[in-house]
Amino acid sequence: MAENERSVVAFLGPEGSYTHQATLDAFKSSRFTIAPQTTIEDVFGAVQSGEAYRGVVPFENSSNGSVVFTLDLFADVQGKYPGIIVCGESYVAVKHCLLGYAPSSSTSQEAQAQDPETPVATPLYDISKIKTLYSHPQAWGQCKEFLGTYLKHAERRDVSSTSKAAEIAAQDKTGESAALSSVIAADMFGLDVLAKTINDKVENTTRFLVLRRASSEAPSTLNQQESGQEDVQGHDWKSLVTFTVDHANPGALAQCLTVFSNHGLNLTAINTRPSGVQNWNYIFFVEFKGRKDADKDDCAVNKALGELEKLCRGYRWLGSWENRLIEG
Amino acid sequence: MAENERSVVAFLGPEGSYTHQATLDAFKSSRFTIAPQTTIEDVFGAVQSGEAYRGVVPFENSSNGSVVFTLDLFADVQGKYPGIIVCGESYVAVKHCLLGYAPSSSTSQEAQAQDPETPVATPLYDISKIKTLYSHPQAWGQCKEFLGTYLKHAERRDVSSTSKAAEIAAQDKTGESAALSSVIAADMFGLDVLAKTINDKVENTTRFLVLRRASSEAPSTLNQQESGQEDVQGHDWKSLVTFTVDHANPGALAQCLTVFSNHGLNLTAINTRPSGVQNWNYIFFVEFKGRKDADKDDCAVNKALGELEKLCRGYRWLGSWENRLIEG
Structure with missing residues (x-):
């Protein structure tokens, strides 16, 4: 690769996903072009073929456990990814938020002092009009207490990512739709944060791995050089x-x-x-x-x-x- | 329990699911009332509370690996199921079929002799009209070759079980909908089997576990007594x-x-x-x-x-x- 060419970092998209956030954390330098991929296998393929210099994939969540799709790609039964190795990792705190359009008549409420026995996040706006919720299937199980307290009767619709959920909710201007998604997705799709950090376990964290081809050069202190992170x-x-x-x-x-x-x-x-x-x-x-x-x-x-x-x-x-x- | 009272066996429903089949295999006797439950946790709950004498849950698939929901219920972090133990197992060959309404003008075709290099099931009817497919998300990955060969452009819709998929497909009489589901579901919802055993690995098998309360009586050779299976x-x-x-x-x-x-x-x-x-x-x-x-x-x-x-x-x-x- 020429010295002045920007290296491509492939990651599991879409933009606004937690993997996107992990990628931005690990590759802060302007030397990189960040390229979203549709599937985890696409990330492996881009790194194996040399289209991408590095790849970022989810590996494990502290509550849900391992990402079996990633494990199976490492197991590589069909011998498609013989050159892939891991050269870094990144931890991202998963903070699901409730995103939607705030009622025009209401203003942001201060979260009330919470009973320490029931540490459930408090909505910042009136959310009683919400009828339909969109999210990735894993998110429902991570936000049980908030949903059980405030949105028991809303219909839940599974979509392929928390970012996609925000995109769909943004299309319904009536205020009857909302998404469990990230703060980064609120900015991306122009939605209001109706409630912050609504997951049951606030220390919910996902670990991502950085992939490279074994034949590519390996900086001896990779993350430090590439991201500027302190060691x-x-x-x-x-x-x-x-x-x-x-x-x-x-x-x-x-x-x-x-x-x-x-x-x-x-x-x-x-x-x-x-x-x-x-x-x-x-x-x-x-x-x-x-x-x-x-x-x-x-x-x-x-x-x-x-x-x-x-x-x-x-x-x-x-x-x-x-x-x-x-x-x- | 009185001698003449029929014991309840709780299983992960709905009827027509592979768990239903495992339950019928393990409990053949007329002594049992088979009771479908909505979730795996409901099966644990019914056995723990004593409502059910036995419970049947999926544990592991030979291609997809462990069922993490079941593992987490055994791990029982919240101490809700202290009395649950395993007292039996049952293996069910997963043979996905393509179910739908056969075109009225066409008659069942004999499956052609297959090229041993590409052992993909052959449709028994003309399936070119099918536009929408319903199934459980795990089934798509298990039937890649058949879908890639015959139904590349059909839209795929995820539903909660293969049995539910058949139920939905049965509501569309136009012949444009089909389900990846089981033979038992074809009978249940009056659908035709448009193609048989369409999974890539024909030896695809799921293992189910039979649960009991530790405090309930344990027949020394449980399966034999209860199901009439030979040891x-x-x-x-x-x-x-x-x-x-x-x-x-x-x-x-x-x-x-x-x-x-x-x-x-x-x-x-x-x-x-x-x-x-x-x-x-x-x-x-x-x-x-x-x-x-x-x-x-x-x-x-x-x-x-x-x-x-x-x-x-x-x-x-x-x-x-x-x-x-x-x-x-």
Whole structure:
């Protein structure tokens, strides 16, 4: 790529989505062209083909768990994305808001002092006229208390993203439609924020991963260079590995996991998905603290992977990146 | 319960769903009243309260993986279902069909001999008039090849179940609507089977679990007594356990899993879900071959659970039941 060409960062769109926000957080520099994609697979495809320099995809939500579409693309049963690895992560606080058109006669109300026993957000306007709600299916479960308190009888319609929900609600000027969506979407579609942070768990957070081609250049401190973020975690790294085991061997999985602890590598997450090859066989996803270093054969991660190779049926290292989780 | 009273079996409805089929497979006796529920949580609730003698819920699909709603109800963060345990399982082959009204002028065509390179089901009638398709969101991904070959331009509408899809398609007598649904739903709503077994992987299978209250009586060979099924697996049992670990201890998960292999208990599945207590902490679901026996302190499962208790933060045994998987 020429020095003066702007690099493309592909992300799961549309604009106004939480992935968009994660992308803007991770790539602040004017060096980048931010390009929305329709599906998570489109992001993988754009990075694999080289159309995009980097890709940003949702990976895990603190309440809803893993994004299985992303896991299945990493598992890559059909061998379409052999060059994809992870080179960064980004955490975004999910703060759903109720968006719509405020009644013209009403003015914004101060949120009342709340009973600490029932910490439900208070509407900023009269929302009694709302008859139809739009949102992504995951959002209903995240806003149960607010909806149960104020919008019990409104009809709920599933749409493909919280951003799309805001776009649809914006088309109904009667004030009878509203969306569970983000502040960024309110600005984008000219809607009023009728209630702020209406999710039950205010610490609801989604983790996004940054993808690159293994063959592309890897800045040694990627996020810092690209985004200007401070390296708040020092030199704390995480790695992702997938592997399959011989299901006929009772201890195979435990043996594989013991390899990591034997080398002092703390597992931070484990996931399983159907292997895609044989029913009721699984592929395991293990994330751990540590960094694979191409230059050092004797680093703990390299040694652990060498031992894993002898115990598992097959494994794949899917990248090492700087940890961005601020542990409370 | 009085001897002559019919026991209620609650299942995730509606009638005509794959869970309905699993329920009829597992409870063949005329002793039972089969009662559809609206949500998986309603099934848990009916069993916990004693309204239902047994409950049937989907647990895992061979292509799509675990049903996270069911996992979260077993995790039971709010302590609503302390009495629920698993006492049986049932496997149902998912054979999606294309259901609709056959054109009056056309007669059923014999499926042509298929090219073994492209094993896509062949429509039994002319389906070129179909403009709108209804199904459960999971079904689209399971029937990609058929839809890509024959119904590329039909609009897809998500509905809450494959059975509901058939019900909606049945209301459009023009022949322009069709559903991806089951044979049982074709009978129920008077639709024609326009194409059979249109899923890409013909071995697509869903596993269902049978729930009971721990305090209810447990027949020693439950499925055999209740359903008349032959005990094809001899005395092969499976058990489900959930546990949480100290995330600050790098080897905790591997140590917990090693307990099972040390006692010769083969792990058949492992799952994780957010703990619901603290972000990025997880609850682990482990399924293994073996049976907890209340009468034998020295059985392998009892010994393993005793050791697990010392290594984990907390654990819960969620039942032991006869294995119904016929391994190929």
